Amino acid sequence: MTPMPHIVQFTAPGSVEVVEIVPAPLVPGSVRVATWYSGISAGTELTAYRGTNPYLTSTWDSQRRLFVPGEPSFGYPVQGWGYSEVGEVVEVADDVTALAVGDVVHGIWGHRSDAVLPAAALEGRLLPTDADPLLGTFARVASIALNGVLAADVRLGERVAIFGQGVIGLLATRLATLAGGRVYAVDTVPDRLEVARRFGAAEVVDALIDGGAGARIRELTGEGVDSAIELSGSDRALHEAIRSVVVEGIVAASGFYQGGAVNLHLGEEFHHNRVRILASQISGVPVGLGGRWDQSRLVRTVMALMLEGRLDAAALVTDVVDVSDVADIFRRLDAGDSAILQAVLAFERAPRSL
CATH class of the missing domain: 3.40.50.720 (NAD(P)-binding Rossmann-like Domain)
Known part of the structure; x- marks a missing residue:
């Protein structure tokens, strides 16, 4: 019997757990990815864990681009956070030719064991077979770093x-x-x-x-x-x-x-x-670079540097923990445990030899 997929959920301030979810159906143009690893972005995710994120306390008016008083844009339970994932393609829609079962990809789909994603969203995000898959969990955070360097x-x-x-x-x-x-x-x-x-x-x-x-x-x-x-x-x-x-x-x-x-x-x-x-915020590149740079180029640049060995991101991984231990790792992060640099959640299909 295939286990039900699961997702990390912030249930209330100071409370995080793993809950089961209904599997998403495969649709044309999509692939199903079984997550191996998902990196925790401590700064952003602690705002959900602590209840300080402005989306939890006010309304984001997307037309005026203002936070305004009113019903919060979202409330607890909060699911789907996480933007540093690596996983294996386990199912491919009939019309998809760019990816195949067994491919290892990186992208953004949150702390969940199973995700159905448009194949186009994973374009250029295939990891070489000889690459350390943990490197893929740094694509987003390294892009944020590069965006700051470009802004400066x-x-x-x-x-x-x-x-x-x-x-x-x-x-x-x-x-x-x-x-x-x-x-x-x-x-x-x-x-x-x-x-x-x-x-x-x-x-x-x-x-x-x-x-x-x-x-x-x-x-x-x-x-x-x-x-x-x-x-x-x-x-x-x-x-x-x-x-x-x-x-x-x-x-x-x-x-x-x-x-x-x-x-x-x-x-x-x-x-x-x-x-x-x-x-400097990752939704856009610095003014003046928009004609040459975008988020895809940020990702390509940092991933190339990592795969070439010029940016040793894997050296920053201090904790690889089973997703079932998510509450403990967030308690440590919230307490300011200085021994943690990059914490990564490992899911059932993750290679265990790393």
Whole structure:
């Protein structure tokens, strides 16, 4: 008897579980994928786990592109989160020729054991047979990192501060280094700063240093960095990023900021140094690059770097846990367990030798 497919569900703030779902039917133009691995994006997904995501507290008006008071855009239980999946094609519609049973693909279909997807959505997302399948779980997060590096306009010989050395920050550190930038990596966790060194950071800075990381970076550089990328989602870090850049420097704000910003003082360095703050969010590429870059090119670029061995994303995987242990891994993430970098959920069909 074939087991029922299942999905990770946020049942209420602080509560996550695995529940059974009805299998989706195969339709023309589609394939069925059995999930092997699904990476957890701690920053975004903790907003659902904690109940802080703005979609849970207000209405997103897609026409006016505003959050407005009213019935929340969605409520608990929340299903389908997750955007870093790898799996095996197990069924193919009769009219699909680009994919075959047994192909291993990466994409976005959420923390679920079984997904029916348009074959077109997996175009260019086939993993080589000799590739580590865990690399596919980094396609989206590495694209977010690359988008931030592009937004910061990092160029050969320029200096860039990267605030937050979690998974995306470490990927950005490596990508900025590959782009020719001299990286100043900032975090509160010594182990993460050590990984940042291995990923190419020229200098590392303790975010809790007396006087602030911005002042320390100015001491190290003499005048400040050309640009900064903020990836921690902390308003205090965003303020320090502003303090770290030269006059008319760029700050790419890539974090998912929750709540207010009591530590952001726009009347200080931001105003006097004419700092440019740009929002970097994965739904779009930086203005000016739209004619050449899109999300597909971001994915192709980072996957090529990983498969060539120039971006060692797999080194960031610290925890591969059975999907049945999802509640425990989220409790650890919520508690700020600094030993976790990238946590990955493994499903029934995942290769167990990794």
